[in-house]
Amino acid sequence: MSVRSTAAAVRAGERSALSVVEEHLAAIDAHEDEIHAFNLVLADESLARAEELDRRIADGGDPGPLAGVPVALKDNLCTRGIDTTCGSRILEGWRPPYDATAVERLAEAGAVVIGKTNCDEFAMGSSTENSAFGPTLNPLDTSRVPGGSSGGSAAAVAAGFAPLALGSDTGGSIRQPAALCGTVGVKPTYGRVSRYGLVAFGSSLDQIGPFAATVEDAALLLEVIGGHDPRDSTSIPEASPDLLGVLGQGVEGLRIGIITELMGGPDRAASVEGIADDVRARVEQAAEALATAGATVEHASVPSTIYGLSAYYLIAPAEASSNLARFDGVRFGLRVDGDTAPEMNTATRTAGFGDEVKRRIMLGTYALSAGYYDAYYGRSQKVRTLIQRDFARAYETFDLLLSPTAPTTAFPVGERTDDPMMMYLADVCTIPSNLAGHPSMSVPFGTGDDGLPVGVQVLAPALDEATMFRAAAVLEGAAP
């Protein structure tokens, strides 16, 4: 049942919000132990919320387009009075005094927050193995990772714990786990969804976005959370886009380019490495499906995307090193005592942060240091400008671009935990959209040789989520 029809039934009083929530809590009860999608399940709160919604409906009220629909929130989204850990010991027990804008908008639309999902600590990782509270496992094969960093949100949707979830995407943290778990995952245009209340990782890259089982459900969720917010200075001053209205418009006449540099393969010297053959085959098959539906599909070159990963691993850690400075033991979260304030800061951060977070803080601090700034941070900003320019050129010829979402299907738990570079490569196809600030989304399209899902990434120019969703809907319909 689609989210739209569930909400419609609840709004019409044909189905109670309570029964919807109970059904999902039952699914959580049955399988959460195997998956560990959540850091916190809000069973009592979501039941109380459902009852309140049912009373409002009984009194003739209309809670909105997500009436009674359970939504799982990544644990780096601030929720008033509810633990928000970011998967880190340093924030264990911290309860924000306010809701993120996206969370407020969910509440205004009648949604029910069912829990806070596990993630890599401070969203730093591609497998959800970096959480201080233990890894999340892939519901389709628990020997595999769900991807990350929003692995808990992807797993929650894939396991049927919630029809919708929110994640955050700094370098692929929504799209990559969506691909690995076989769900739809969307990174909107930078500034489309307010970042107010999202605990920052890389501020110039972070974007909140939806997970859903279908393209239509994802469109509905993005419509609800999108739109201008005066509390975020980088929020785009435009209303949320109409997506549901364009989903059925097809791709007839659209020009779609397959990004050569992100396809790999022996005959493509200018490509990134590590794109698995079975993944590439699915993307080529998806391209054919779009052509069959009336689009013109060709190869497209976005040359500087091959430098995206390197630039990203300077820019994101640089911003993170500054964003994470506030976790100093003074005002909130963990405090480990010391004889002086600096000693207390050091003891707190040493005990509170995990290895990957420390690694990135050190990387970022180094990249911004006097004497190194130009060579690292400065140069990576130039690469970012090049990537933006190359995308702009490609969009002179194409309406949309296409690539794999992740180089491989879900990899085994533990395979890459000792090899950060291998782990970082999982985001090689998703990072360019973050650097450009453009929207892109992952749509499930068949499986790899191992029977696990493959995601195809649809990329669009800034603010053109509508055309992107049209192509996603076609791919969803044509998926093998």
Added chain:
Amino acid sequence: MSDQALIPGWEVVIGLEVHAELATVTKMFSSALNRFGGEPNTNIDPVSLGLPGSLPVLNEKAVELAIRVGLALECVIQPSVFSRKNYFYPDMPKDFQISQYDLPINGVGSLELPDGRRIGIERAHLEEDTGKSTHVGGGGRIHEAGHSLIDYNRAGVPLIEIVSAPDMRCAEDARAYVSELRAILVAIGASDGKMEEGSMRVDCNVSVRREGTAGLGTRCEVKNINSLRSLGRAIEYEARRQVDLIESGDKVEQQTRHWNEDDGRTHKLRSKEEAYDYRYFPEPDLVPVEPSDEWIAEIRAALPMLPRERRRRLADAAGVEPSDTALTVERGMDDLAVDAIAAGADAARVLVHIANNLADGVGKLTAAPFAALVAMETGGDLTATQAKSVLADLVASGGDPATHASTHGFEAMDTSELEALVDRFIAEHPDDWAGFVGGDDKERKKKAGFFVGQVMKATRGQADGRIVNELLARRSAEA
């Protein structure tokens, strides 16, 4: 001033960094109140506490006030960018300060001192203030304190940092610069300029060089200066310290130093090697500030008159040099003076009364009665002493000077009455009169004083000394 060297053979070079809190209603990046003196941690919100997930939103009023400052200091107003200045400190909520680095809102400008000299301004940029720590126990020193308390009410209050060129050469210059800057900030409503409440803070860069040399010496930055008096003392101490070092064969090390009001010395805080690497980078949570030409023009049009313009206006009205009007403008009495002069009062008497008799304020005094009073004085109806007394009445209760004068019995004496008295005393004191008529200048002055004194005594001070002197001179010419 600068022609009088503090240390013979040496020149002191001074540049100042002044931080002024901007007089906005709310903070720089949030809607928490910008208010001095509240209960600790009452004017706070998620943004001023730097809570995870909070984001800054720029206060447009702070930008407007910064542009006012830029216009008043004749700075280049330019598109600007906020940057993060990263360092750990408990009273800084995010452990970085949002400031402006390579692209400040106000570029080069200058400030005109009352004596007409110009001090260069290098930049005037926006940034946010920090909270305040109180160290409990150990006499308030951080290293000995048992624990520290932090008040974040001040965190996020908008500041403008005004950086001067190293154009000052003595403590007096520095004090004049700071008072003029303060007067400008107050005049344009940008800040209340209260050094004692910390809403205006001065850091001072001092270096020394041998007179006649051109290069700059190694500088030290002196912090914790809380008054104009401390500023002068700190500069003089620091300059002597540096000269002593060089003269004894040592070198001045580039340092940040702390002024201690109690022992009257500066103390080393950290050397250049120990300086923080602030790792500045553009603040990704804010967008560049690009004020439109129209907005800048609007702000310019709404600017009130600046102190230098007030000095010039009064100087033109009074026919004196602008520097002679500094005190009147500083006391905020230039409107009164200009209006009194326009009403016909003698400009010199107006300025003298303001300088000598209005130090405690104008009270209920307004321009028309002030002008009338000065006219009575210059017209001979009141003596200087009487005028001062009537002026005090006008300050205390307003009203009309003639009424106050008659209440005191300050009736102008008829010249014929005075003539009779003068003639009587000439007749009664022939020897003194002979001394007046035939004596040298000194003798003549002495005897004039004698006769004026006699007349004053007889009239209980109501006679006008100037007229008595005139009568004596006329009789002497007749003799």
